[in-house]
Amino acid sequence: MRLPDSVTGSFLVVLGAAAAYGGWILPPVPGQPVGPNVFPLLIGMGLALCGLAIVFGVGHSFEEEEELVPLEDGQAAAPPPQGKLQGKLYGLRALLPPALLLFYVLAADRLGFIITAAIMVYVTSTALGAKWKLALPLAALSPFAIHLIFGKLLRVPLPAGLLPTPW
Amino acid sequence: MLKTLLDAFALISTWEVIIAMFAASVYGLVIGSLPGLSATMATALLVPVTFYLSPIAAIATIVAASSMAIFSGDIPGALLRIPGTPASAAYADEAYAMTRKGQAELALGAGVWFSAVGGIAGVLSLMILAPPLAEIALSFSTFEYFWLALLGLMCATLVARSSPVKAIAGMFIGLLVSCIGIENPGGVPRFTFGITDLFGGIEPIPALVGVFAVAQVMRAMLTPEPPPLPRRKFGSIMAGQWKLTKLYHWQMTRGNIVGIIIGVLPGAGADMAAWVSYAMSKRFSKEPEKFGTGHVEGLVEAGASNNASIASGWVPSLLFGIPGDTIAAIAIGVLYMKGLNPGPTLFTEKASSMYAIYLMFIIANILMIPLGIAMIRVAAYILLAPRSTVMPIIMLCCAVGSFAIGNNMFGVVTVAAFGVIGYVMEANGYPVAAMVLGIVMGTMVEQAFVTSLIKSDGSILPFFERPVAAILAAMAIGALLWPVMVWVWRKLKQPQTVVATSR
Incomplete structure (x- = not known):
């Protein structure tokens, strides 16, 4: 399930833009300058920016040490036993x-x-x-x-x- | 003071609390010792059970299970080189090397003894730090709460062992999840897509169960089964521990202090504490060359550290509702459910309950010594249980537990969805803890932010005018810029070294 950063980053851009738009179209509360629309708008924009940064590989240099950290169950991701035979189906x-x-x-x-x-x-x-x-x-x-x-x-x-x- | 203490004793000396604590201890020891089942998962699966207990008994189960699970992760770490929980990963190699040298008793004994000492040090920090901080926190307005929450979120992204950009993205995803529902400043349905079940928002607890339990079962589907534990006879486990305490008392204290500090920082928990303390122990040791060959010094320091972080993680949780680690994030959910809403007033209005929490932490850490020794002796039998029998039961508990939280099937759908989200995020290097923090703190951040904006009439200036708010703001912005500064510094340093080597 390891996807390239460009894929996950683009997904975040789309998700963030959608959230920002979704916040934008929310009706304002009469007589209240700040309504329910501000927070999702900010978060959506932030998420989209992060997505863009990930697509362009910003902050990737920090990830190197991650290789040293074992997974949560303490094992390195070992190759599946019959990985080659079953190929993609195994991941499913x-x-x-x-x-x-x-x-x-x-x-x-x-x-x-x-x-x-x-x-x-x-x-x-x-x-x-x-x-x-x-x-x-x-x-x-x-x-x-x-x-x-x-x-x-x-x-x-x-x-x-x-x-x-x-x- | 004395009366509150007596009240607290009365609160915890009921059969319900005693039985709950004992059962949760055994449960925590077993789950923690099974590789792949983490302390957070143990706590998350306990939540549905806590619904049916009194508030103090509910907290007792969480306190006992989490403390025990963090220790018992050391057992498979020392005997199999596979840490039972991520918190033991830092020193599993070292402990295993000791076992091969024939010092399994010493390694495991150090695990029990210094875990208990660390846990008690953590409680002391909670007792000493929390009340004066509560005094200060009483004067906080929404501006301070906003910056404090933001600082908490930023800390979580700083300490993640991954790209800070991905950590911030994870945090935003969590905040976005918290936007769902009608519980917002306008009371309008937001991101519900017309689905009635989404009106109430996403409950944090099913989301946590999904991220920590279902995602783990998913990972187990693709990883090979860990080898069975060789059965062995143990000598005296506690022998020599007092000598170690005297020899390494400075390392132990340093481990305690580092654990306490890391526990208080939002989002950083026991695993982080163990990594930092182990590295520190090696750095400052008089005999660093012995590390990795079965040397007990690092075990002492890291073992004292990871358990200290468990109790100190409750400091920001009880005071501000900002979880110190993922276990505390679950505890906050339970506190709200039981009417012990986190906040500084908790220490004045519900003082006896707070004392009861301190007492339970102390008792749990004392209880850890006899129960831990018993667990070490029977661990070989418990670890015989193959994964193919444990994981299906976990699945059933996920389904039934998430249903029980609201008695509706939507909880089960939430668990499944967050299992997938957690799995995909973890596999791609997005730290899950940052998202969890976002989900738990989202509503609070938004409320503080919007209320502040309404008070200031849309102006940004009042966010910086109050002195405490200004300090917190500077810290939060500093935390945000920190990775950028590190990056720039590295860029500046790199060309110089390249030039130097090319000459």
Whole structure:
């Protein structure tokens, strides 16, 4: 997902310009010199300026030492195991967690918490390399444990859906 | 004074607080020791649970979990050379070298002991610094608050280990996120695109969970599994620590002080403190050649530093609502939820609650010693849990926790969206902490700015007229220009060296 600075910078210019324009067209508050439009206008302009600076490589020299810093999990970004075989598709695996969360949003009300959660756990676990012998029991048990803590103890109204919990 | 102290004791000596603190300690130790799960993530995932606790118990869980997680990140650092949290990254190599020399007990013992000492030093700084600063802060008007907030935001961009331009861009993105919703000076829907869920704005907590937890699961999808921990028998862990304290008392004190200062600076937290202290220890050591070969001196200083920053990070948070680090950013969210709105009046009106926070920090750091030793002994079993069982549970907690915050599904969408934003930003060198600060402080900056502008009738001059405001303004502008000056200085120096070498 490492994009060239020119791409991220241009994106910021567009985002900043859009924010500034969005602030500009907000209606002013009668009898008040400064309204809700000033702040987004300033931020949008600032963001666009930063974007321009990034496109032209300003401040890039400060980034050199970043290479020395390990990633948050303390490992250098190691090449993926079968990176060459799967190529670009391998990078898309990173999108699995947010996709599963959106799946939860769409499916939880209909299928119920237990079933949706079990599917999420199974998919995540297999994607991280677990065999079905491990992933299946985990998917069967962990939703109940989470339901016990959040649904029963903390009284979060989790959707029951197709499979109501025994308690 | 004595009565407030007694009140504070009464507040924390309930079963709820004691159990919450103990459970959160164990939770923090476990999460911190698992590589890839940071202390910030541990705290963020705790928030939904704190909803259902009393205010003091809620703060107790955060205090205990964050302190413990910062220490227990040292465990895999020393045994596997993989830091459990970013705060331990600075000295993981050193600690691992000690383990290879057969001094694992000494390295881990130094981790526990100097973490606890550092934590207590941090609390002392909180107790000493906060009340007099609160006195000063009582006379602050919106002008001072505006500059103070700006200074906080600028500090966060200065200390980021990345390009300052990207850090400022990250901060602007955070401020832009805080613009969403109808909570603005005009009360008009802003950047809501007609979506009703956006009217209430983006809640900081789901955004933080997304940035720190979901983005981490996303990263785990692409990185290989860390190796399992070799099982080993430990000798006495605390043996020799007193001798080290006497030998390196100056290094320990210096680590404490550096940690406290870095903790107070907005946006810079435990990981920064550890890096700076380790580098400082090497720079000023009498035997710098031993560093990197398994020398305990740097461990003492950096271990004392990163835990000191945890408590002192609460100073600006409690006083001004400006988070000292990302953990404090979450704590501020919880404080608001529990009716303990940050501000100088907190120290006069809710003095007993403040004393309770101090006491809990002290207890957590004392509790760290026995629990930490137990954790070191069982760490090999806990680290047996493969990532493919831990990460799915984290995902479930993200989904359920973000739903629980507002009992609506939009929270889950926010978490997913910010997971992607955090992942992309981190991968491209945009510091996430700067954005988080922008989100948390956005509303406050805008309110202070717009109110000041209305008071001054659109004129800029009053922003500099009050003495304290002028000083803060000079500091904020200086912080903004600092990278430019460094850049110019480097440019000026470069041609000279080139000329010198070409001759």
